[in-house]
Amino acid sequence: MNFIHASCETIVPSPPCTPHLITLSNNDLIMPPYYTGFLYFFHAPTEPEHRVRPKSLQLALARALSAFPPAAGRLKARSNGAGMDIECNNQGAIFVEAHATATLEDLLKSGNSSARGRDTFQPSPLWKSLAPDPNAIDQGPTEKPLLFTQLTRLAGGGVVLAVKLHHFVSDGAAQDYFVSSWAELARNGEISALPYLDRAVMKARTPPCPSFEHVEYIVHKEVPGGFSSTTKPPPMTSKIFEFRTEDILLLKDRANSHDKKDAFTGFQALASHIWKHVTKARGIEPSCDIKLGWAVDGRKRFNPPLPTNYFGNVNFYGCVKSNAREVVAKPLDCAATSIRSATNRITDEYMRSALDFIESQMNPFLLTASFVGTADLAMTSWTRFASYEVDFGWGKPVWFAPPIYDFAGLVILLPHPTDQGGANILIGMLEVHMKALLTDAEFYPVR
Structure with a gap:
């Protein structure tokens, strides 16, 4: 599969948020320090008015980042070295636009030996090219964007959208909610429910008093x-x-x-x-x-x-x-x-x-x-x-x-x-x- 990165832009929140610090909870900080990735595969739009417009997608992302400030922020190390927090500083997220010579059918080949008796799409090494690699950016953890996205146009008109969000920012359910909100903004300009951003509800008690054995x-x-x-x-x-x-x-x-x-x-x-x-x-x-x-x-x-x-x-x-x-x-x-x-x-x-x-x-x-x-x-x-x-x-x-x-x-x-x-x-x-x-x-x- 020939693969061409057409552009790579930093999308900043619009409107910007008031800069502030979000204290990460203990549950945030014990998550693996990597990015959780989602891939969404789409058929080619059948109607001209429904064609993929990267600029509209970027504008919707800017508005989504305004509603979800941590996704546009950067990690900040604590002075004692024991943990990190998120500076909501409007520095933005990465949006890559790419083109691939592969078709949707090339990426979603089915019916191999892994699913005896049933045809189902299977993971492919090609899928890695469909999402940005945060490790390819020569930046430290406090400088690197927390959100990476990529829109890949395929031969035949199909589209793949990738979303990678740092695990310190959210779990999978919250990431799913972020993508759904971004899609709502792109489709009709509104979010049905704004995110709840106060992480104080996940604070430990003072003093801490664990009452169970935690073998996990x-x-x-x-x-x-x-x-x-x-x-x-x-x-x-x-x-x-x-x-x-x-x-x-x-x-x-x-x-x-x-x-x-x-x-x-x-x-x-x-x-x-x-x-x-x-x-x-x-x-x-x-x-x-x-x-x-x-x-x-x-x-x-x-x-x-x-x-x-x-x-x-x-x-x-x-x-x-x-x-x-x-x-x-x-x-x-x-x-x-x-x-x-x-x-x-x-x-x-x-x-x-x-x-x-x-x-x-x-x-x-x-x-x-x-x-x-x-x-x-x-x-x-x-x-x-x-x-x-x-x-x-x-x-x-x-x-x-x-x-x-x-x-x-x-x-x-x-x-x-x-x-x-x-x-x-x-x-x-x-x-x-x-x-x-x-x-x-x-x-x-x-x-």
Whole structure:
């Protein structure tokens, strides 16, 4: 695919906000210090009046940045070195306009061996070119923009829009809300609900008083660095598996076969199924202790609940531990019971305790999620995002996914484009393990 960057501009808020500092919460600061990426794939507009107008998109982005000042700001290190905050200083976000010789069909090839019996679009190394790379900018973390966007025009008239937002700024749900608001401004000039920007609601108590054991976090002796080994990592890959409503209902029936009174949710049954078969494919030593961790949106779990339009990080972690033998050999309801118990434990008091636990450490950057070992599995669900309702004026997306391809140890539950009760499951693994997963007839398709 030939790829040409036509332009790269910095879009500043219009109108500008009054400069101010937003103090990041403990929950913001323990997020991985990288950018979360969304890709939206669109067919060519069918009507001339609905054609893609980059200038209109930029003007709408300027207005969106005015409503969401942190996205146009810059990180600022705290004087004690223990954390960062956001200076809302109107410095702006990056907007790249690009052209590619590939067609939408080239980027969304379907029907490969990853989805036996079903055609579904698959991740491609080409997807990385569709989103800006913040690491390509030779700037420090306090100088670098927090939001990168890219509009790529394809041969045949298709369009791809990429949005990358720093994880310190927001979680996935808030990023989804930002993109939806940007689309509203582009389409009709108004935002249906302005963001809730006061992060004081996520402050730790004074003094901090953690009341639970928080096995979902690990405290390091020094701030973890990046991958510094000179050893080349093993080849990694990712595949998308389509689970329709009937597949998830079948898994729920299996998990609930012993007790239908206290039924498991679709996520609990699906997460158990994935953990079981990914562990099997990895060939982990049966006696090895392994963890499964997943993100839980805390907005509705606080008392009183946080506004749904809270713009920041409200993800807390569920975490369960077992040994590989039990995860693989025991029926689905065993893991589902553990997942349900860990999820139900995330109450207002538990989340307040988590914020206090982080506060009680010398530096929030010393903490990471505890389920990041090579035998562990991390999971997050984006199925409730309004990804397929995003409309900038040229129609809704035909496909949505992150711009990633070669990764391992992460599962993302993506929304299904046509089946509201289904999900597209993006799984990243070592290539050798993915080959084993693809030959596991009990994993997929569900029978």
